[in-house]
Amino acid sequence: MKKVKGFLFSGVHAGLKRKRKDVGLIYSLSEASSFAVFTKNKFKGAHIPVSKEHLKSGTSRAIIVNSANANTLNGEKGIKDAMRMTEITAKLLKLNKEDVLVASTGVIGVPLPMKKIEKGIKLAVSSLTKNGTSDFEEAIMTTDKVKKEASTYFRYKGNEIRILGMAKGSGMIEPNMATMLAFIVTDARIELDVLRRMLKFCVNRTFNRISVDGCMSTNDSVFIMANGRSGSPRIDRGKSFYMFRDALLEICKDLSFQIVKDGEGATKVIRIIVKNAESESFGKDVARRVANSNLVKTAIYGEDPNFGRIIAAIGTLSDKVREDIDVSVGEVIIIKNGRVVEFDRKRAKEKLKKDTVEIIIDLKDGNKEVEFLTSDLTEEYVVINSRYTT
Amino acid sequence: MKKVKGFLFSGVHAGLKRKRKDVGLIYSLSEASSFAVFTKNKFKGAHIPVSKEHLKSGTSRAIIVNSANANTLNGEKGIKDAMRMTEITAKLLKLNKEDVLVASTGVIGVPLPMKKIEKGIKLAVSSLTKNGTSDFEEAIMTTDKVKKEASTYFRYKGNEIRILGMAKGSGMIEPNMATMLAFIVTDARIELDVLRRMLKFCVNRTFNRISVDGCMSTNDSVFIMANGRSGSPRIDRGKSFYMFRDALLEICKDLSFQIVKDGEGATKVIRIIVKNAESESFGKDVARRVANSNLVKTAIYGEDPNFGRIIAAIGTLSDKVREDIDVSVGEVIIIKNGRVVEFDRKRAKEKLKKDTVEIIIDLKDGNKEVEFLTSDLTEEYVVINSRYTT
Structure with a gap:
């Protein structure tokens, strides 16, 4: 331009x-x-x-x-x-x-x-x-x-x-x-x-x-x-x-x-979309918990459909989260009403193979939507950060 | 017995x-x-x-x-x-x-x-x-x-x-x-x-x-x-x-x-001692921030005396921390009155080489002491957690 x-x-x-x-x-x-x-x-x-x-x-x-x-x-x-x-x-x-x-x-x-x-x-x-x-x-x-x-x-x-x-x-x-x-x-x-x-x-x-x-x-x-x-x-x-x-x-x-795409050691961008939050600030809290969970980040790096980790991260905000939340990865619904459902593992795997993985969390508690970006956590992150000054 | x-x-x-x-x-x-x-x-x-x-x-x-x-x-x-x-x-x-x-x-x-x-x-x-x-x-x-x-x-x-x-x-x-x-x-x-x-x-x-x-x-x-x-x-x-x-x-x-010693991928136990906190609960907050900082955990894994990361983690609790805090690793004082001092890098390195690394944080704001344990963050942690279910 x-x-x-x-x-x-x-x-x-x-x-x-x-x-x-x-x-x-x-x-x-x-x-x-x-x-x-x-x-x-x-x-x-x-x-x-x-x-x-x-x-x-x-x-x-x-x-x-x-x-x-x-x-x-x-x-x-x-x-x-x-x-x-x-x-x-x-x-x-x-x-x-x-x-x-x-x-x-x-x-x-x-x-x-x-x-x-x-x-x-x-x-x-x-x-x-x-x-x-x-x-x-x-x-x-x-x-x-x-x-x-x-x-x-x-x-x-x-x-x-x-x-x-x-x-x-x-x-x-x-x-x-x-x-x-x-x-x-x-x-x-x-x-x-x-x-x-x-x-x-x-x-x-x-x-x-x-x-x-x-x-x-x-x-x-x-x-x-x-x-x-x-x-x-x-x-x-x-x-x-x-x-x-x-x-x-x-x-x-x-x-x-x-910035996230070039995150230290990152191989993927994780886009977390929190829907139907009661407030923007709470939606952001939920998104951040998921974004900063090493277990979520490593699972997505490994393209491992271990989605319970997402809900475990959300659950740490215990007082304010409804039990019957939904979570999907791309369009694949993984958790429905707070419970892991039978999902098409092959399709879920395909979603995980993409450069940008979308996690959609429906809190069913309001009408605010928040988007948050994070990267996956890889061995390379550890290598970069264990040797930065020396 | x-x-x-x-x-x-x-x-x-x-x-x-x-x-x-x-x-x-x-x-x-x-x-x-x-x-x-x-x-x-x-x-x-x-x-x-x-x-x-x-x-x-x-x-x-x-x-x-x-x-x-x-x-x-x-x-x-x-x-x-x-x-x-x-x-x-x-x-x-x-x-x-x-x-x-x-x-x-x-x-x-x-x-x-x-x-x-x-x-x-x-x-x-x-x-x-x-x-x-x-x-x-x-x-x-x-x-x-x-x-x-x-x-x-x-x-x-x-x-x-x-x-x-x-x-x-x-x-x-x-x-x-x-x-x-x-x-x-x-x-x-x-x-x-x-x-x-x-x-x-x-x-x-x-x-x-x-x-x-x-x-x-x-x-x-x-x-x-x-x-x-x-x-x-x-x-x-x-x-x-x-x-x-x-x-x-x-x-x-x-x-x-x-449990911490056997932490996933861990090579070291990090013992964080927060001294002179105004309350136990705030001392614990400070210790947790440091304990959960991936940057601190990777630096200690790499035996890298990149101690600014400790204070960066503490600083996220910005409202309640004094500026003139001290931080030492073992007995080696690294940060005095909120400022990195000249320290014996060889001695600091020796402390980092131990199986248990002690970080002592003096908040100068009360008389409570809190101890908190965490492990270092290694490539192996990522390997374990990216392949757990699959």
């Missing part, structure tokens, strides 16, 4: 990783309405308080990111280093440091190698280009196997408005949020409070409904920048609001799916 | 498993005060309502158990089959069916093969012997690699009181409870209400503080039978209460450790 107007990108190798790119930069040619949502973990990466501070004005011009080191649990030094990253970037781009946001991802509890970072930022600034998205996506990867990008556009009063999202995330994926970073840029013209409402809405329905390992990260962040360069009128609270929100939701959904 | 007086045991092969024993029986020569605690999962094994009903009198004479099939999610037929197990056993032992308790463990959602079970019960009744404990322990195993037994005794007013515990459990291990079954028999003379209080106290501090995979089972049960045959006076609420409770606690602790 055509480029989002007025944004440049780069990704360079600064030596934090052995070979791959590890410092990335996004730069807007003009002031952009900016907002971000961050992890709810008590122990937050140092980039979070610094970015929060710089987001107070509601606008920004650039985001500097490094991978391979999360800059988390590094105390005062961590904060100073994150701040320094914005200062170096600002100086080179002739901005105020408050115009620069920052993000880090990688190992926790190791100080940032600031010399390498500084070298990396210089290189990143001098490499900025319209076509730098792929380099940027590589630069933010940790255990990711593939780059993650999603884009869309819509026409509004004669102009095309474009949205591009780039993300990383593979492990420590769990709502609120995960070691995932997402960066969304758009050339829409849009007020901060509208942007904020839309991002929260979309994140809650996408990035907050995925899990790889049930482990909440210290660094997760979703950033959005809107620089208004499309030339179209301002997005307001009328029809354009919903046009933009739908487009943003599509981007967030797409990136969320990509 | 010497036998617990007045109990006979057996374990036989009825064909539910391919080769190993799969039906076990405990029989008391006289009426025994009996009590049990069961899983809090909404979807309970059919043995649970039946045993609960038969426990209403407060006494029992026998417990019949099968492995390889959990008799869970089988609807009315499941209940009928569990009841039938008590009837067959009662008839052969010339008891009322209310005198017989029942337990099942294994795959969920498959009807019990009642012909095999019936044959097994007959064989089990005819094989009862004082020395049948080892056979019984084999008969209750599923993915367990080793049998689990613990015994102790104490002297009370000139008589020896003996306690014997036998357990199974390897996966779906998580408080409240797990696919674990434990059977404790004693020749103490003891009132039902005293027995009930003691068992609850001990289970809460032991079996409810272990986790292998964070998956709550549908079948967990801990049974205790006290037949009074030691000849010693009744255990009352005085000094003898504490003597018995300490002995029972020792048995439960020992079996809990054995």
Whole structure:
């Protein structure tokens, strides 16, 4: 698709990783309405308080990111280093440091190698280009196997408005949020409070409904920048609001799916659909229990129709679940009225062989529906995570 | 040690498993005060309502158990089959069916093969012997690699009181409870209400503080039978209460450790000690988060000093944790005042190489201490659980 107007990108190798790119930069040619949502973990990466501070004005011009080191649990030094990253970037781009946001991802509890970072930022600034998205996506990867990008556009009063999202995330994926970073840029013209409402809405329905390992990260962040360069009128609270929100939701959904698909060691995406919940929040609780059950995840990896494990996971929410629930895999009904029924094992097996396995849970207790994504649990997950720092 | 007086045991092969024993029986020569605690999962094994009903009198004479099939999610037929197990056993032992308790463990959602079970019960009744404990322990195993037994005794007013515990459990291990079954028999003379209080106290501090995979089972049960045959006076609420409770606690602790040690695929036991918690229940919450973090479990399996993962897990309880907590592994302090410190990596590595790895978390927020056991997460866990039914 055509480029989002007025944004440049780069990704360079600064030596934090052995070979791959590890410092990335996004730069807007003009002031952009900016907002971000961050992890709810008590122990937050140092980039979070610094970015929060710089987001107070509601606008920004650039985001500097490094991978391979999360800059988390590094105390005062961590904060100073994150701040320094914005200062170096600002100086080179002739901005105020408050115009620069920052993000880090990688190992926790190791100080940032600031010399390498500084070298990396210089290189990143001098490499900025319209076509730098792929380099940027590589630069933010940790255990990711593939780059993650999603884009869309819509026409509004004669102009095309474009949205591009780039993300990383593979492990420590769990709502609120995960070691995932997402960066969304758009050339829409849009007020901060509208942007904020839309991002929260979309994140809650996408990035907050995925899990790889049930482990909440210290660094997760979703950033959005809107620089208004499309030339179209301002997005307001009328029809354009919903046009933009739908487009943003599509981007967030797409990136969320990509993150789970590239989940550490994953061979399958598991799509859990909870139907007829009494509330969205309870539907999400049910979905999460299933999504984070190692027994469900291993059974699906093994394409093993051991579906009692699904209901065992749901049953841990004992007080609030009806006994007569239904569970099906694809269209194959496995559990009817809380009881395993005779089902066509061959057809069930076929459903399990797919890249995306659908588990549908009918709680029969209301009319809310919730979708949640997770990956299967494989030997490779264990291999990746038992050897990550050493 | 010497036998617990007045109990006979057996374990036989009825064909539910391919080769190993799969039906076990405990029989008391006289009426025994009996009590049990069961899983809090909404979807309970059919043995649970039946045993609960038969426990209403407060006494029992026998417990019949099968492995390889959990008799869970089988609807009315499941209940009928569990009841039938008590009837067959009662008839052969010339008891009322209310005198017989029942337990099942294994795959969920498959009807019990009642012909095999019936044959097994007959064989089990005819094989009862004082020395049948080892056979019984084999008969209750599923993915367990080793049998689990613990015994102790104490002297009370000139008589020896003996306690014997036998357990199974390897996966779906998580408080409240797990696919674990434990059977404790004693020749103490003891009132039902005293027995009930003691068992609850001990289970809460032991079996409810272990986790292998964070998956709550549908079948967990801990049974205790006290037949009074030691000849010693009744255990009352005085000094003898504490003597018995300490002995029972020792048995439960020992079996809990054995269950975690034999956790599916486990190579290490992880002992999590939370110090200075504001309450026991919050200390337990913290310990559980760490115990159920796949990232912590894989790091310890890999003997990888990636300790930030511990604090990331604790941080998910964001509202209630202080920022300046300390974490050490063995005596090696890793995190001081919420910040990773320079630590002796060689010494930390040595601590990680042990069979039991100790993680000590100081919350600095009160004076309660909680201990919690879990196992590491290995490729073998995935292999076992991706191929369990097929």
